[in-house]
Amino acid sequence: MEFLNYHHLRYFWVVAKEGGLTKAAAKLHVSQPTISAQIQALEGVLGEKLFRRAGRNLRLTDVGQHVLSFAEEIFSIGQDLLNSVKQRPTSRPLRLHLGVADALPKLVTYRIIEPIFKLDQPVQVSCWETKVFDMLVELAAYRLDVVLADEPASSGVNAKIFNHLLGECGVTFLAEMKLARKLRPRFPKSLDGAPALLPMANTGMRRSIEKWFHTRNIRPRLISECEDPAMLHVLGFHGLGFMPVATLVAQEAAARFGFGVIGRTEACRQRFYAITPERKMTHPAVTAITSDARARLFVKRGDRAANFARN
Secondary structure (H helix, E strand, C coil): CCCCCHHHHHHHHHHHHHCCHHHHHHHHCCCHHHHHHHHHHHHHHHCCCCEEEECCEEEECHHHHHHHHHHHHHHHHHHHHHHHHCCCCCCCCEEEEEEEECCCCHHHHHHHHHHHHHCCCCEEEEEEEECHHHHHHHHHCCCCCEEEECCCCCCCCCCCCEEEEEEEEEEEEEEEHHHHHHHCCCCCHHHCCCEEEEECCCCHHHHHHHHHHHHHCCCCEEEEEECCHHHHHHHHHCCCCEEEEEHHHHHHHHHHHCEEEEEEEEEEEEEEEEEECCCCCCCHHHHHHHHHHHHHHCCCCCHHHHHCCCC
């Protein structure tokens, strides 16, 4: 099996960049014969000449030009690797491998990851959306950088993972305008017997709501329960029932889908978590997500509701 000696390639790269042996030797602090020997070794492996004489100067051959293009990229990536590990800006886009629990609403997900698109370094996000348990396996194998979820990872998961609470907010109940106007006056008692569109029973949101319903002696009429929050919005748009939405994004959801606000409660809470494979977060994008969520996105209980006027 053939192996490329990157030490030889670096000597070639410096000679090509500096335009000759003399300048390259001065930059690398080695003798010219040493550089010549390194380049000859590289040419021996490649089976091609990389330079040709042009008077006292060296000129790249066609193969040399081709090899130089690869060398430029190889050493650029190497420098970016050092910069990334040392958390310095790099010229390459920052890659974030993101897992999102399928129960997490898309509007909430965007609000949480929004700050990464404002970083000085460009970011490329690869996003997976599936069952949390499946993503935790990928997370433990370091194939994902972070998983966003509405519940912490279970302590029964046989993997080294850490839960970071991003914040929490209350719940707002929305519906198509006509139904919202009907249910608004006697909220929350008006929800008793009203048609309901709810998340699945195994989600944090559903368990929180069911507990609140029980304390208020409210028994809505279940029309549909959906794994995908987007489906709830579609059914709600057609007036089939009321739905719970995290107050964090309720105003945006109401405006986007034309919903009306029935009412809201701070007694019913929805929490959001970042789950990582390490206790200390070093990935710049993950750090941006967590710090922004705690500093700006999730305000004190009641503050956001006070700023969210009824419509």
